[in-house]
Amino acid sequence: MVRLSIFRLAETVAKEIAAASAPVVDSSLQRLPPLPSPKDLLKLYKIRAQRHLSQNFLLDYRINNKIITKTGKIQNCFVCEVGPGPGNITRSILQNGAKHVIVIEKDRRFLPSLELLADASGGRMKIILADVMDVDLENILPRTLACDWTMLPPPLFIIGNLPFNISTPLIIKWLRHCSKHTGPFIHGRTRLTLTFQKEVALRMVADVDSEYRSRLSIMCQYLCSVKHLFNIPGKAFFPKPEVDVAVVKFTPRIRPLIDQPFELVEKVVSQYSIIDRNFVAMALRIFFHLTDQN
Numbered sequence: 001m002v003r004l005s006i007f008r009l010a011e012t013v014a015k016e017i018a019a020a021s022a023p024v025v026d027s028s029l030q031r032l033p034p035l036p037s038p039k040d041l042l043k044l045y046k047i048r049a050q051r052h053l054s055q056n057f058l059l060d061y062r063i064n065n066k067i068i069t070k071t072g073k074i075q076n077c078f079v080c081e082v083g084p085g086p087g088n089i090t091r092s093i094l095q096n097g098a099k100h101v102i103v104i105e106k107d108r109r110f111l112p113s114l115e116l117l118a119d120a121s122g123g124r125m126k127i128i129l130a131d132v133m134d135v136d137l138e139n140i141l142p143r144t145l146a147c148d149w150t151m152l153p154p155p156l157f158i159i160g161n162l163p164f165n166i167s168t169p170l171i172i173k174w175l176r177h178c179s180k181h182t183g184p185f186i187h188g189r190t191r192l193t194l195t196f197q198k199e200v201a202l203r204m205v206a207d208v209d210s211e212y213r214s215r216l217s218i219m220c221q222y223l224c225s226v227k228h229l230f231n232i233p234g235k236a237f238f239p240k241p242e243v244d245v246a247v248v249k250f251t252p253r254i255r256p257l258i259d260q261p262f263e264l265v266e267k268v269v270s271q272y273s274i275i276d277r278n279f280v281a282m283a284l285r286i287f288f289h290l291t292d293q294n
Helices: 006-020 038-044 061-071 088-095 108-120 164-180 183-187 198-205 215-221 262-273 277-287
Strands: 078-082 100-105 125-129 156-160 191-197 224-232 245-252
Touching: 061 088, 061 156, 061 191, 061 224, 061 245, 078 088, 088 100, 088 108, 100 108, 108 125, 156 183, 164 183, 164 191, 164 215, 164 262, 191 198, 198 215, 198 224, 198 245, 215 224, 215 262
Parallel strands: 078 100, 078 156, 100 125, 156 191
Antiparallel strands: 191 245, 224 245
């Protein structure tokens, strides 16, 4: 069993993972021994989704596996999963051959089911009980994974089925780290595959002329290549949310599209977003002597 405190044992975790990074994952470890299904585990431990934590469980193995395969080739790579819950996506990560998996979970009710996976993983999985908003990934992931920013991304992925209530604050936090090459990006251009409400995802990937173009579009796209991988219908979750969900992949750019500090870009974009768009369009037409036909 693995019970680690982020606040006291971060350096220990990093050392253990670095020591374990030498061997290549044997194909025999990719197939987990028979385990109760996540749905059965929820019943066994009488776990119900907490509304105040925006918990919605994705129990369909095919969809969980699709998230991993669409992420990229994770075999023999390190994966950090945010909000694993009972371990639905975690199973797919392990079965797809990740060399080492760190899961960060706030709700300790999921610890028994995660410990079952950790015991079955052949030493490839660590559990950290903490709120991801408070976690410094810079101290969790081994520095041996680091790659030069101008080179290919490191063999490291961050994956998560995020609760709706933290998804936007968390990606803004990580974008700030991305701009400064700190946090999970101290290792290089770490790739992220995360879930969001579909409407939020559409804003993230919106083109300049899209009706969904927003502050979030600019903040995401000026630092990362943002790709809408696929949608997940709300009925695939338990309990069923009122909205559909989208899976989005972020790959940091070698050079940002706006060569200015993150705080300045965020301030300017925030001010722009509160101005009536019709007013801005009218001002531009006057300034450039354009007509409605132009």
